[in-house]
Amino acid sequence: MKSAETEVMVVSRKQELPIINIYIKGTRLKQKDQFKYLGPLISSDGRNNSEVASRIAQAKTNFQKMKTVLTNKNISIRTRRRALECYIEPILMYGCEAWTISKQTQKKLEATEMWFLRRMLRISWTAKKTNDTILEEAHTTRLLISKIRKRQATFFGHVMRREKLENLVTTVMLEGKRSRGKQREKLIEGLADWLKAGKSLEAIEATKDRKKWRTMIANAVKQGT
Known part of the structure; x- marks a missing residue:
């Protein structure tokens, strides 16, 4: 193991992160507050805010690279939306299986979705068109x-x-006391709410029946967000 290539990170809910001193052959390893692992950005606070922001930025950058195609009005909006789904959305949603989607995160993602559509339709923010109007013109929801x-x-x-x-x-x-203040939302809690599955334990129990679980997912998709 090369100490120059090795770094350490503490994942903690505390505002002030603990300082750790880990040495390899007399060399202290550098402590980081975030790093990329196999693509996703992992932060020391255990949240995915930085990763979502990074994904949004990467998706917008790649949208700009394909701007000549995605904003070309000689190509039908359905075809352009299909191109968006194939080339841009996978960049945005990479690793999303592990995201905890808070209300704030959802607003950012929905704003990004509308950012794509407005530019594909070449509609400026000064046009004062509502999101519902944009969705109607793009023939989507x-x-x-x-x-x-x-x-x-x-x-x-x-x-x-x-x-x-x-x-x-x-x-x-885990044993121990819950911390003060509002508790963080868990991924399973957000899923249970989306699936209308009741409490988290009920959702976990429902996964055992593969057919039932697939039906629940299909019904939730039909109902939308």
Whole structure:
């Protein structure tokens, strides 16, 4: 192991991160507050805000690279939306299976979805057209959050049925007291709400029946966000 290529990070809910001193052959390893691992950006606060912001920025950058195609009015809007789904959305949604989608995160993702459509239709913000009008002109509805939730639910069901380490990490009950203030939303809580599955434990139980779980996902997609 080369110490120059090795870094460490503490994941904690505390505002002031603990300072750790880990040495390899007398050299102290550099402590980071975030780093990329296999693509996604992992932050020391355990949240995915930075990763979502990074994904949005990357998606917009790649949209600009394909601007001549995606904003070409000689190509039907349906074909351009299909190109967006094939080339831009995978960049935006990479690793979304592990995202916890708070209300703030959802607003950012929905704003990004509308950012794409407005530019594809070449409609400026000064035109004062509502989002509903934009969706009507693009012959579509809000789909991004449902796509993300569908991917999350499909992956979550697979993890729960597999009953391996990922299952244990997700379902384990830790001892100790809850911290003060509002508790962080958990991925399973957001999924249970989207699926209309009741409480988290009920959603986990539902994953055992693959057919039932697929039906629940399909119904949630039909109902939209």
